[in-house]
Amino acid sequence: GAVVSQHPSRVICKSGTSVKIECRSLDFQATTMFWYRQFPKQSLMLMATSNEGSKATYEQGVEKDKFLINHASLTLSTLTVTSAHPEDSSFYICSAEDRRGNQPQHFGDGTRLSIL
Amino acid sequence: AQKITQTQPGMFVQEKEAVTLDCTYDTSDPSYGLFWYKQPSSGEMIFLIYQGSYDQQNATEGRYSLNFQKARKSANLVISASQLGDSAMYFCAMREGLRGNNRLAFGKGNQVVVIP
Numbered sequence: 001g002a003v004v005s006q007h008p009s010r011v012i013c014k015s016g017t018s019v020k021i022e023c024r025s026l027d028f029q030a031t032t033m034f035w036y037r038q039f040p041k042q043s044l045m046l047m048a049t050s051n052e053g054s055k056a057t058y059e060q061g062v063e064k065d066k067f068l069i070n071h072a073s074l075t076l077s078t079l080t081v082t083s084a085h086p087e088d089s090s091f092y093i094c095s096a097e098d099r100r101g102n103q104p105q106h107f108g109d110g111t112r113l114s115i116l
Numbered sequence: 117a118q119k120i121t122q123t124q125p126g127m128f129v130q131e132k133e134a135v136t137l138d139c140t141y142d143t144s145d146p147s148y149g150l151f152w153y154k155q156p157s158s159g160e161m162i163f164l165i166y167q168g169s170y171d172q173q174n175a176t177e178g179r180y181s182l183n184f185q186k187a188r189k190s191a192n193l194v195i196s197a198s199q200l201g202d203s204a205m206y207f208c209a210m211r212e213g214l215r216g217n218n219r220l221a222f223g224k225g226n227q228v229v230v231i232p
């Protein structure tokens with residue numbers, strides 16, 4: 001089945017560090033990838049929609065300069081949390097949708113980010 | 117307005133019994149897709165089953181079946197013969213429009229614990 005790889009799975013770093021998270025579709029092309037944030041015991045909150053070759057579309061309330069998204073190819077999108085602070089600690093998870101359409105979104109395994 | 121509603125409290129299910137997870141949705145788009153995902157404690161989102169708004173029959177995937185009642189706007193998930201590994205959070209989601217690149221709206225999830 002379709003596979004999405006997300007790396008790293010866990011990050012622990014100091015406040016002020018920038019952290020890059022990669023999301024790759026391994027066996028299909030994804031013109032669109034989605035980035036979500038999930039707080040404990042809550043649902044997934046869409047942060048932004050990442051489109052290959054164009055600027056990401058951010059949801060209301062999500063800081064573009066804090067969460068930089070780059071979708072450089074049909075198989076890779078990256079989320080960079082810039083100058084991370086403890087309040088940015090969360091579970092971040094990406095998904096990718098097969099460009100052929102009418103397919104389910106397939107998710108990466110998520111990244112647990114802890115900022116000290 | 118909330119697009120996906122999952123209101124059941126956490127559930128304990130006896131191993132080998134069936135369990136039904138409720139999901140109601142709200143949309144004015146005639147074309148939409150409904151999805152169920154499983155999220156175990158490790159965090160990954162596992163796609164379980166899909167139902168399109170124009171599908172005539174209820175979707176089935178192994179032990180998972182979807183009780184799709186379009187007039188009631190409900191898409192309940194039925195898990196038959198529960199196994200210990202079914203313990204997880206279950207999320208119902210909807211995509212409006214059937215083509216790709218449309219965002220998913222998630223419900224708040226149902227917690228299921230299967231007991232031996």
